[in-house]
Amino acid sequence: MKFVIITGMSGAGKSQAVKCMEDLGFYCVDNLPPALISKFVELCLQSHGDIQKVALVIDIRGGMFFDDLFASLDELKELQYHYEILFLDANDAILIKRFKETRRNHPLAFNESIVEGINKEREILKKLKMMATNIIDTTRMTPGQLKEELRNIYLEGNKTDNLIIYITSFGFKHGIPLDSDLVFDVRFLPNPYYVEELRDFTGKDLKVREYVMNSSVSVAFSNKLFELTDFLIPHYIKEGKNQLVISIGCTGGKHRSVTIAYVLYHKLKEKGYRAILTHRDDTLGERK
Numbered sequence: 001m002k003f004v005i006i007t008g009m010s011g012a013g014k015s016q017a018v019k020c021m022e023d024l025g026f027y028c029v030d031n032l033p034p035a036l037i038s039k040f041v042e043l044c045l046q047s048h049g050d051i052q053k054v055a056l057v058i059d060i061r062g063g064m065f066f067d068d069l070f071a072s073l074d075e076l077k078e079l080q081y082h083y084e085i086l087f088l089d090a091n092d093a094i095l096i097k098r099f100k101e102t103r104r105n106h107p108l109a110f111n112e113s114i115v116e117g118i119n120k121e122r123e124i125l126k127k128l129k130m131m132a133t134n135i136i137d138t139t140r141m142t143p144g145q146l147k148e149e150l151r152n153i154y155l156e157g158n159k160t161d162n163l164i165i166y167i168t169s170f171g172f173k174h175g176i177p178l179d180s181d182l183v184f185d186v187r188f189l190p191n192p193y194y195v196e197e198l199r200d201f202t203g204k205d206l207k208v209r210e211y212v213m214n215s216s217v218s219v220a221f222s223n224k225l226f227e228l229t230d231f232l233i234p235h236y237i238k239e240g241k242n243q244l245v246i247s248i249g250c251t252g253g254k255h256r257s258v259t260i261a262y263v264l265y266h267k268l269k270e271k272g273y274r275a276i277l278t279h280r281d282d283t284l285g286e287r288k
Contacts, residue, residue, distance in 0.1 A: 171253025203258025
């Protein structure tokens, strides 16, 4: 039986994850008291194979019952029940934004600010995060991207190193993305903006990508960029990094940066990395 415990920060997307897991055929239970976990597993095992995949959401909403979680996990090990822990996280700014948008109070912020509630929760969940089998940072994720990530892990069975790589194109005239880890300037590449029949298209269109990549400089740069990131990624994984944001910029963020981001994304995917492609300043929407 596949048994997954879903936990993580409030506002990081656990409710959305449960919906996705149900779509993947998991029998899901939200906010089960941790002391009942082993009994629940026993019941599932007695279903004579009717229940093959189970996901439980366990988080700080359980209040004082949450303290029983580690004892319950030890009990599962003693009973030789295999389990996985999925930990959902997001940066503080996004968590605060989500709470304000939904007008919800943080479960630990009784008479305090959302920030103080988040800080308390991070401290409480620190040990649990270290025990996690899979960590997904939803800071930059759409619900669709989260579903795809869960599908890759729990349906396709792809192994995960817990590092998600975000490749983002942008325009320097609109500013560098604040959460960038690596920033590359591609304003030296051939610019389709000065070709009248290409100006109104973007790097998502094949004819624009062909124009940009029909240059030995573009090809050489894209190869060297992949070699560099391929070299760096294992070191970021060793460091324990959960997400890596690679930002690629040109002047307006529509042609050259989109093209190189597209090329790098597909090279990383072919290598087996968990990569997500976004285009911050392309107003024409996604057409990967």
